[in-house]
Amino acid sequence: MRSEEREAAARRFGALVTQLAKDKGIAVESGAGGRQELARKLDTNVSMVSRALDGRVLPQIWQYAKWAKVLDCPLRDLMVESGVIAPEDWPEAGPAVAPSVTSPSQPLTPERAADEWRITHPLIRRGLIGAIENAVAMQAEDDARSGIEGDAAAQTVP
Template sequence: MSGRQAQARRAGAYLTTVATEAGYDVRPRQGGRAQLAALTGLSLTTISRTLDGKTLPLPSQLTTWATVLDLDHRRLLVETGHIPEQRGTQDANREANSAPLSPDEAMDAWGITDPIIRKTLSGTIVQAIRLQEELDSSDELRAVVGGA
């Protein structure tokens, strides 16, 4: 079994457990899978393949699962093997300290591994941060000049 298959099974087992605990009967043809499909906007096939451990959900899909099942998104990423336990703990501590994520930390949390995508996204994030800082500076200047 490949690492990805094992991760898909791990994710399916965890999501089956938390969905059942949330009150969904996710056994085949019991209605819980259809309810989850309707609530998440994912297809019934995607829900079934995910719960059966045949398909590894994307991080963006896990965000939807977390919202519907009222779960902590980071915990869900850890439990489904998208980020390691230590990573989840560091991120939880970072959130408590309100420190911003670096572009690399954000891409790691989102599961973006392709080097070309990472380079492109990192440049875009850095540019967006600079633009925001410029806007914030000009707002502060206007507030000072307008208040004088």
């Protein structure tokens, strides 16, 4: 992505996440406390959140999944609407999961899921794998807090 494209994407991302935060009732105006709340939920610092909300920087690729989760927005929508990727690079309706994905002979990994869904674009692939890894980790934490034991709590991403 060229410098001017990156700057435009940062501005679009900032406007989008600012609106999403406001829609969730998070006051993100400077000094209102919402930026600190977002930083805590995103496990980052207030400076990074402020620069992103102000449209000055884009998150690292692995951070998009966290932003999407915190703002209750589909990852694809966040990335496409902010202009980080083109809509044609991440079609809305992906192919159905191939039967081999559920084969007990091979464990399901984020990489294998991306392969089975024929996700080859590097940015989309990294975003998908990061989102899956985040989801598995968050589920394991939730299971641990809830006292769930057994297979569900023991699942980890290899």
